[in-house]
Every structure is written in structure tokens, then in C-alpha cells.
């Protein structure tokens with residue numbers, strides 16, 4: 001099998017590779033991907049630094065054309081790239097193709113943003129003086145991404161970084177290098193000058209750590225676990241560097257007595273179990289008022305009985321495998337913890353055998369959980385959801401906010417009063433009414449509060465806040 005290499009200073013390099021394994025079928029090797037060393041990573045950073053002056057002054061038409069071409073190719077290859085994504089990460093094909101389409105939309109959006117770069121001209125407080133406010137690129141941006149969105153997260157970091165004139169050193173998660181390699185290849189062929197985008201695949205402890213330790217990165221944008229996020233923050237403060245973190249969630253979905261039961265069940269099933277629950281916006285706490293509690297639990301349990309767990313590429317599958325053995329162990333450990341804590345295992349909880357060797361787990365529902373239990377406070381990152389019974393809306397809102405995290409929060413209700421109050425009083429960065437907590441648009445801000453996020457929002461025009469720095473220039477004519 002050919003080794004997919006790293007891209008450093010415009011050259012494909014690297015001879016030692018690591019296998020990318022399909023979690024639906026561990027006998028299926030998706031590809032072999034090069035492992036960057038500390039030296040490779042330093043060279044990539046040096047290449048990005050050398051490329052910055054020219055790229056930061058490049059014309060907007062050049063940036064527009066490259067991003068646009070990239071979007072077109074991703075979209076034209078959405079079936080093939082969707083299959084690659086589903087093979088390496090395990091989400092079902094429809095979700096894989098959906099994510100690839102979203103990546104194409106993101107590149108298209110930022111192709112447009114390149115043509116809309118603007119500043120402000122204001123009169124000074126002092127007569128005869130003009131003030132110009134402009135946005136300039138930061139410099140070399142380090143991009144570190146997780147495994148759960150192998151193409152969308154790289155896209156929503158790389159596209160704005162390049163659009164605003166930065167150069168990039170990109171380290172994808174080791175578990176899923178395939179889609180990252182594919183978009184870097186597309187961008188390279190679309191005409192990016194040498195060194196503007198560098199790909200360094202390999203473990204976080206080597207490649208990621210070398211990036212954190214480098215004084216030459218002007219910014220790091222990171223998505224992943226809270227633990228690694230804290231390391232990014234500490235190293236960035238040390239180097240006086242701008243940083244942006246998107247980390248975990250323990251997203252609540254409140255279901256009120258007046259909810260449309262069907263809407264509530266669909267939203268909860270989607271948020272909690274689709275994409276195998278491996279979304280930072282997944283809802284893993286269902287906070288349900290007494291009057292609807294039993295009907296809701298019954299209807300959700302019936303729904304779970306219809307969910308087919310299996311190989312991500314099989315058309316009948318609704319939920320694919322867990323991403324790897326380590327994550328599966330984390331999920332089953334939390335199921336044991338939930339049982340020991342006294343929650344009632346209402347559905348699932350067991351591993352599932354299929355024709356192929358894979359990491360299949362039943363959708364798992366706990367009831368009679370409390371908000372103090374570990375399964376309600378810690379991010380599990382699998383298809384494991386708890387139902388917590390509450391008396392009324394006020395208790396539900398207080399419990400929804402009683403979490404260290406604050407990424408996404410949902411409410412199922414037909415009451416305008418409660419929907420409006422929840423939107424205003426939820427301590428989450430994103431609020432969903434009668435919708436799953438997961439599933440967001442590409443052109444509007446994405447991000448959370450508290451331990452979920454740090455720094456400016458990602459996506460849409462708000463991305464400019466992180467990927468540019470503001471300059472204020474005064475001129476006396």
C-alpha cells in the first residue's frame with residue numbers, strides 16, 4: 001500500500017507510516033499514513049514562517065480562486081470522500097457525505113469572505129486626522145484537530161486561516177488522517193504556494209507537543225479534550241500566543257410537559273445516539289418534567305429498539321461503531337459506573353457482534369439518574385444518555401446550567417414563554433428549541449462557554465476574530 005506522506009514546504013515527504021484502521025471492520029486497513037517526527041514538525045513550522053510574508057500580501061482573487069476550487073473538488077468527490085470518512089471514523093455513509101458537503105460549503109463560504117475583507121475609516125477625535133481600522137493576518141497558525149469530525153473541523157479551521165492570509169501547520173488526529181490528507185492534497189493541487197499549508201500527521205505527544213513548544217506559531221486553534229486544551233492554553237500563554245479552544249460538552253436537553261412528544265423523542269434520539277454519540281454537541285443529559293417523563297421514556301425506548309447498529313457503510317445501519325478500542329472501553333466503563341451509581345439501565349449497555357470485527361455498542365439509556373452522578377457530569381463521548389426527572393421548568397433550567405460545560409443546550413416545548421426564557425437564560429453558547437442539540441450551520445458562529453470553549457467563536461464571519469489581528473492607523477493629511 002502506498003504511504004500517504006506529509007506535506008512540508010510544498011513537498012510530499014516521509015517514509016515510515018502507520019495504519020489507519022476501519023472501526024467497522026478492524027481487518028480493513030484504510031491506508032498507511034506517514035508519521036512526522038519532531039524535526040519534520042520544526043521544518044513545517046519554518047516553511048510556514050518563510051511563506052507568510054508573501055501569502056499575507058497575496059491578492060484576494062488568488063485566495064478566492066484556491067478556496068473556491070477546493071470547495072468544487074470536495075463537492076464533486078463527496079461520495080468517495082464520504083466513504084473514506086465513514087471507513088476511518090465510523091459514522092454512517094449519509095453522515096459522512098453530509099460532513100463532506102459541509103466541508104465544501106465552508107470552503108465556498110470563505111472563498112466569498114476573501115472578497116469581502118473590509119475595514120473602517122473614522123474621523124479622529126482630533127480635527128484633521130483620519131483613523132483607519134484594518135484586519136491583518138496573525139502569522140503562522142497551528143491547527144490541531146480531533147477524530148470525531150475528520151473533514152469538517154479541519155475545513156472550518158484551515159479555510160478561514162488561509163482566507164485571511166495566514167500560513168498553516170496542520171496536525172490532524174492520528175486516528176483519522178485520511179480525510180485530512182485528502183483536503184491538503186486538494187488545496188495543494190488547487191495552487192497554494194509552497195509552505196503556505198503544511199501537513200504533519202502523527203501523535204499529539206510528538207507532533208502536537210512540538211507545535212505547542214514552538215515560539216514561531218502566532219496562534220493555535222484546537223478542538224479536542226479538556227485535558228489537552230489546558231496544555232494548549234498553558235503553552236500558548238508561555239509563548240504570548242493567541243489561542244482558541246473548543247473542548248467538551250455535557251449538553252442538556254430539557255423536555256417539558258407541553259412538548260410535542262414526537263418532536264422531543266426525535267430530537268433526543270438524534271442528539272444522543274446519531275454519529276454514535278461522538279459529537280461534542282451530543283445531548284447526554286435529558287432533563288424531563290414529571291408530567292411527560294414516563295411517556296417520553298417509553299417512546300424513546302421504543303425508538304431505540306428500531307435503531308440498527310452496524311457497519312458504517314451498510315445501508316440499513318443507523319448508528320456505526322465506536323471509533324476505537326480505547327473509546328469503547330471508556331464508554332463501557334461509564335456504563336458500569338452508571339449502574340454502580342444507582343441509575344437504572346433502561347436500554348442497551350452491551351457490546352454487539354456483527355459480521356465484521358468492529359467496536360459496536362448498543363445505544364444505552366439510563367433512567368432515574370441524578371445530576372450529581374458522574375455519568376451526568378463527565379463527558380462520556382459515546383452513545384450513552386441519562387434521563388433525569390424534574391418537577392418543573394425552573395428546576396430543569398437550573399439543572400441544565402448546573403454543569404462545568406456550556407456548549408449546546410436544547411429544550412422541547414410548545415410554550416413561547418418557556419422557549420424564550422430558556423434561550424435567554426441558558427448558560428450555553430448555542431441553544432436549540434425543538435431541535436437536536438447537535439447539528440449546526442456552517443455560516444454562523446459555533447462555540448460554547450465555561451469549560452467548553454475559550455477564545456473567539458469559530459465559523460461564519462466571526463472566524464475573523466481569531467484569524468486576524470486589528471490595526472488602528474492614524475494619518476494627518
Ligand code: NDP
Nearest residue numbers: 145146172173174203204208209224225228247248280381
Ligand atoms: P485529545 O485532546 O487527546 O486529542 C485532540 C487532538 O490533540 C489530537 O489531534 C491529538 O493528537 C492532539 N494532542 C494530544 N496530545 C497532545 C499534546 N500533548 N500536544 C498537542 N496536541 C496533542 O482528544 P482524544 O482524541 O484523545 O479524545 C479524548 C476525549 O476527548 C474523548 O473521549 C472526548 O471526551 C474528548 N473529545 C472531545 C471533542 C470535542 O469536540 N469536544 C472531540 C474529540 C474528543 P493524537 O490524537 O493524534 O495523538
